[in-house]
Amino acid sequence: MDLNEIRQKIDQLDCQIVQLLKNRMESARIAMTFKETTFDEQREKQILEVLSQCESALLRSDFIKDVYSLILKESKNIQESIGPVIAFQGEHGAYSESACMVWDPKLAPMPCHEFADVFSGVEQGVYDYGIVPVENTLGGMVGAVNGQLIKSDLHIVGAVKMAINHCLLAVPGTDYRAIRRVYSHPQALTQCREYLKRHNLEPVAHYDTAGAARILAEERPAATAAIASKLSSRFYNLSIIQEQIEDLDTNQTRFVVISRDANKNHGSKCSIVFATPDKAGALFGVLELFAKKNINLTRIDSMPDAPGEFAFFLDFEGSIDDPEVAGILEQVEQSCHHYRFLGCYDEKVAL
Numbered sequence: 001m002d003l004n005e006i007r008q009k010i011d012q013l014d015c016q017i018v019q020l021l022k023n024r025m026e027s028a029r030i031a032m033t034f035k036e037t038t039f040d041e042q043r044e045k046q047i048l049e050v051l052s053q054c055e056s057a058l059l060r061s062d063f064i065k066d067v068y069s070l071i072l073k074e075s076k077n078i079q080e081s082i083g084p085v086i087a088f089q090g091e092h093g094a095y096s097e098s099a100c101m102v103w104d105p106k107l108a109p110m111p112c113h114e115f116a117d118v119f120s121g122v123e124q125g126v127y128d129y130g131i132v133p134v135e136n137t138l139g140g141m142v143g144a145v146n147g148q149l150i151k152s153d154l155h156i157v158g159a160v161k162m163a164i165n166h167c168l169l170a171v172p173g174t175d176y177r178a179i180r181r182v183y184s185h186p187q188a189l190t191q192c193r194e195y196l197k198r199h200n201l202e203p204v205a206h207y208d209t210a211g212a213a214r215i216l217a218e219e220r221p222a223a224t225a226a227i228a229s230k231l232s233s234r235f236y237n238l239s240i241i242q243e244q245i246e247d248l249d250t251n252q253t254r255f256v257v258i259s260r261d262a263n264k265n266h267g268s269k270c271s272i273v274f275a276t277p278d279k280a281g282a283l284f285g286v287l288e289l290f291a292k293k294n295i296n297l298t299r300i301d302s303m304p305d306a307p308g309e310f311a312f313f314l315d316f317e318g319s320i321d322d323p324e325v326a327g328i329l330e331q332v333e334q335s336c337h338h339y340r341f342l343g344c345y346d347e348k349v350a351l
């Protein structure tokens with residue numbers, strides 16, 4: 001053991017402490033959605049009492065008290081000052097979180113385990129917004145998200161089209177020539193296959209790109225790097241060895257922003273979902289309505305809904321405020337079942 005090793009261990013622990021503090025502040029912010037006022041004297045007393053029992057020779061109870069007084073003070077500050085929150089699926093540093101920042105950097109991003117948690121959290125009012133990926137140029141439609149869009153009553157209030165640029169990240173001070181293996185989600189590893197082959201790097205599958213970066217920062221295994229977003233490098237204090245290491249530069253994801261309330265200010269794009277009657281030409285009849293009015297469709301996708309039935313997703317350029325658009329939608333609604341207007345919104349592009 002030497003000072004360098006000890007300092008590495010300290011860096012690793014600090015990284016975990018900061019992540020835990022972030023998680024704690026997020027929980028405190030969410031707690032606020034279930035109560036009227038921030039300060040709860042009883043609860044704070046209870047927290048301090050329980051924690052002071054963890055004292056030991058190197059962790060004095062006065063120190064625990066001081067640290068927690070500061071944490072609780074900041075927790076109340078966060079509860080009082082942080083505005084709307086936006087939920088995303090994945091860990092901090094996920095590409096969905098980068099998309100949150102493109103959409104509105106003033107919103108506070110909150111991580112969720114599953115897409116279903118994003119939808120249910122927004123439905124329950126725990127989160128003001130959610131951001132979810134609907135389609136990717138390489139992977140196609142994201143089934144789990146589109147399935148939720150069919151079932152849910154939430155509105156689409158925005159969209160982000162974003163390039164997915166993978167970075168090779170390593171613990172600061174790592175000599176890139178010493179890297180032998182790379183952690184990431186299987187999809188990201190596949191998208192960088194040629195790069196990994198060229199540099200003789202062994203891919204190691206992890207459940208999540210940002211999760212791979214976090215584990216790298218926390219565990220600091222030798223000769224190892226991770227493929228993740230640029231944002232992950234910031235959050236987990238990792239160095240960027242190389243940016244844009246994907247084999248194809250056509251990797252783009254389109255995200256939608258969902259909310260309980262529909263947009264007050266309509267945008268220039270609309271999304272609908274519907275199921276056509278099971279008869280010849282039914283879908284053609286719907287598409288023809290748009291073609292006749294020269295309205296450009298930007299997405300058409302289908303997925304099984306009920307047995308023997310398909311839900312069609314249609315995005316187009318136009319505003320619900322345009323009487324011609326409103327007229328077409330009225331006709332679509334009359335000729336289809338399970339019709340739902342998903343939203344009229346603006347799309348931001350970060351390519």
Ligand SMILES: O=C(O)C(=O)C[C@]1(C(=O)O)C=C[C@@H](O)C=C1
Nearest residue numbers: 028031038039040043044072075
């Ligand atoms: O438990 C609550 O009610 C919270 O709002 C969370 C919390 C905390 O950070 O632990 C924050 C402020 C309260 O005074 C008590 C506790």
